[in-house]
Amino acid sequence: MSVDLKITGGTVVTPAGPVQADLLVADGKVAGIVAGGTEIPAARTIDAAGKLVLPGMVDVHVHTREPGYEHKDDIYTTSLQAAAGGVTTMFGMPNLKPPTTDVATLTDVFRRYEESSIVDWNHNPAPTKFDEIAGMSEMGIRAYKIYMVVDTGRDYPHPSGTGIHNHGHLLEIMDHIAQTGKRFIVHPHDQALMDYIEGAYLARGENTPEGYASAYAAREGVIWDTAIDVVLRLAEASGCPVHIAHIQTRRSIEAVRRAKQNGIDVTCEVNHWAPFLSTWNDVETLGPYALSYWVPDDNRAAVWEGMRDGTIDIAASDHAPHTREEKEVGWTKMWSSHTGTPGIQYYYELMLDAVNKGELDLQRAIDMVAHIPAAKFGLEGVKGSLAIGADADIVIADLSEEWTITNDGVLSKIGWTPYDGRTISARIQRTLVRGVDVYVGDEVTGDRTFGKLAASAEDRAAFAAEGN
Template identity: 80%
Template sequence: MIDLRIAGGTVVTPSGPSAADLLIQGGVIAGIVAPEVDIPTARTIDATGRLVLPGMVDVHVHTREPGYEHKEDILTTSQQAAAGGVTTIFGMPNLKPPTVDRATLQDVFDRYARTSLVDFNHNPAPTKFDEIDGMAAMGVNAFKIYMVVDTGRDYPHPSGTGIHDHGHLLQIMDRIATTGKRFIIHPHDQALMDYIEGEVLGRGDNTPEGYASAYAAREGVIWDTAIDVVLRLAEASGCPIHIAHMQTRRSIDAVRRAKAAGIDVTCEVNHWAPFLSTWEDVQTLGPYALSYWVPDDNRAAVWEGMRDGTIDIASSDHAPHTREEKEIGWTEMWSAHTGTPGIQYYYELMLDAVNRGELSLARAVDMVAGSPAANFGLGGIKGGLVCGADADVVIADMDHEWTITNDDVLSRCGWTPYDGRTISARIERTLVRGTEVYADGDVVGEPGTGRLAAAGANRTALAGKGL
C-alpha cells in the first residue's frame, strides 16, 4: 500500500507539467501515474486545480544562530521556509562564533538537528586552511566567503569570514578544488569601495539614498571588477564557484562568457534584485529595502539572465534584522545592518512572476529547485519530482490573489519589505520527505525533523551517524 497519493493536480517534473498523481512511499517519490490508475493508498491529498511542484532548495540563508538569535534562529527560519515552500536550507557562516572549523560546524549541525523543520546544510568559511578538508568530510556541500569589510559596523560581515587578498583567494580555491565542493563568493572590490564610500561620506551623505548610490556607483564597478577577478581565478584553479548577488549587466555578461568558455561557475539572484530594488523602493522604504539598489538597466539585465539561464539559481539571501537595527539607517545608513528577510515569500513571488509573464514556469522551477540541487551535490536527491528522489513537494494555487502583510510574518524580526504587496499565487502545502510541514495556512512540522542534506557519498556515510 502506498503511504500518500497527491491526486488531481498538475505535476511539474523536469520533463514538464502533466495531469498526473504523485505517489509517495517511505519519504521518497515512488511513482507518477495517470489519475485513473488504481493503487491502494493509505492517504490522499486532493490537489485538483493546483500545481504540484518540487520544494525549493535555498543555498543562501542567514539563520542568525548562534550569536544573533535576537534577529532570528534556526527554528523560526525553518518555519518560514515551510510556509514558503522551501524544503532545504543552506546556512551561512557569519555567526558568533563564525563557522570556520570542525568544532563550530559540528555545533551548527547539532543546532539544526535539534530544531529545524526542513532539511539543511551549512556553508562554512574556509578561512582556516587546515580545516577545509575536515569540514568537507563532515558533509558540507559548499564553502562561503565575503570579499568585503564593513564600514561603520562589524556585522553582517564579521571578522573571520572574509578573504580579500587575491593570492590568498587563489590558495583557498586550490584547496577547495581538491574537495569537489562549490565555493560561494560574495564579490566585492574593497579598495574601490573604500574610495567611493569615502567620497559619499565626505559629503556628509549618510542616507539610504547615499548608501544605495555608492554601492551602485559607476554602473556597479565594485561588483564587476571583483567578479572578473573571481572568474579568472576560478579558471586558473579549476575550483567550482558560485557567485552571490548578481545585479549588474557587465557581471551577467562576464558570467555568460565564462560559462561559454567552460568555467565551472554558477550564480544566483536574491529576492531583492528582481522584486525590491527600484529607486522608489529606496526612497519609500529606506533601510528596509537595503541590501542594494539595482538601477533599471541592470534590473532588466537580471531578468534577461534569469530567462536565458545565465543566472542559474534563485536563493533568498534571507537576512533578517530588527526594526531597531534598521531604523538608525534613515539618518546613519552606514551604521544600519543591511539585508532583508526573504525566505517566506520568494517562491510565491517567483510564481507570481510566472503569472505576469516575466518568467516561464520551467525556468522558475529550475531556478528554485532543479539547478541548486544539481549544482550543490543534491541532484537526484532533492530539487525534482522524479522517482527515487526525496518527496519534497509544494502544492500551489496559481489563481489566488492575496496581499502580503507584516501580520503574517513568521520571522522573529516581525516585518517584511513586501508588506502591502498583492500577488497572484499562493503556496498551500509543503511536504519534506513526504511529511507535511505546512498546510492550509499553518506550520504543522515538528522541530528537529529536518535532516542533513549531504551529497551522494557523504549522504550514505553520514546516515549511520544519525545526521
C-alpha cells in the same frame, strides 16, 4: 503496489516539464508519477485538482542568525518561514558568533539544526582556516562561503573570520576547495574601490539610504564587476567550482555568460531583492528596509534577461533579517544600519507570481528554485526534483489565489517584511518534507526536530555504512 501517499489531480512539474498526473510517495520518497485515476491503494490521498505540484525550494543562501544573533531570528524561526514559503532545504551561512570556520564550530551548528529545524538543512562554512577545509568537507557540507568585503562603520554582518580580500589568499583557498570537489560561494566586492567610493559619499555627508544605494551602484556597479572578473579568472586558474552571490549588474551577467561558454564551472544566484525590491522608489519610500542594494533599471532589465535565458542559474533568498531598531538608524546613518532583508518566506511565491505575469516561464522558475540548486550543489537525485527515488519534498500551490502579504503573517522574530501590502496572485497551500506535512493551510505543522542534514547520495551511503 500500495503507497503511503497519493497526490491526485494536479499538474506535476518534473525536470522534463509539467504533466497532468498523480504523484505517489512511499517511505519518504517519490515512488511514481502515474496517469490520473490509476488505481493504486494509498494510506492517504491529497486532492490537488487545479493546483501545481512542485518540488520544494532548495535555498542555498540563508542567514539563520544562530548562534550569536538570535534576537533577529534563529534556526527554528527561520525554518518556520521556510516551511510556509515552500523551502524544504535551506543552507545556512557562516557569519555567526562565533563564525563557522572549523570542524568544532560546524559541529555545534549541525547540532543546533538537528535540535531546531523543521525542514532539511546544510551549512556553508567559511574556508579561512586552510587546515580545516578537508575536515569540514567530510562532515557532509555542499559548499563554502566567504565575503570579499570589510564593513565600513560596523563589524556586522561580515564579521572577522569570514572575509578574504587578498587575491593570493583567495586563489590559495580555491586550490584547497578544488581538492574537495565542493562549490565555493563568493560574495563579490572590490574593497579598495569601495573604500574610495564610500569615502566620497561620506565626506559629502550623504549617509542616507539614497547615498548608500548610489554608492554601491556607482559607476554602473564597478565594485561588483571588477570583483566578479577576479573570481572568474581565479576559478579558471584553480579549477575550483564557484558560485557568485548577489548578481545584479549587466556587465557581471555578461561576464558569467562568457565564462560558462569558456567552460568555467560557475553558477550564480539572484536574490529576492534584485527583481522584486530594488527600484529607486523602493529606496526612497522604504529606505533601510529595502536595502540590501539598489539595482538601476538597466541592470534590473539585465537581471530579468539573465533569469530567462539561464545565465542566472539559481534563485536564493539571501534571507537576512534585522530588527526595526537596527534598520531605523539607517534613515540618517545608513552606513551604521544592518543591511539585508528577510526573504525566505515569500520568495517562491513571488517567483510564481512572476510566472503569472508572464515575466518568467514556469519551468525556468522551478529550475531556478529547485532543479538547478540541487544539481549544482551535489544533491541531484536526492533533493530538488519530483523524480522517482528523490526525497518527496513537495509544494502544492494555487496560481489563481490573489492575496496580500502583510506584516501580520510574518513568522520571523523581526515581525516585518519589505513586501507588506503587496498583492500577488500565487499562494503556497501545502509543503511536505520527505512526504510529511510541515505546512498546511496557513499553519506550520512540522516538528522542530524533523529536519535532517541534506547530504549527497554518496555521503548518505557513507554515513549509513558508518552507522551515522
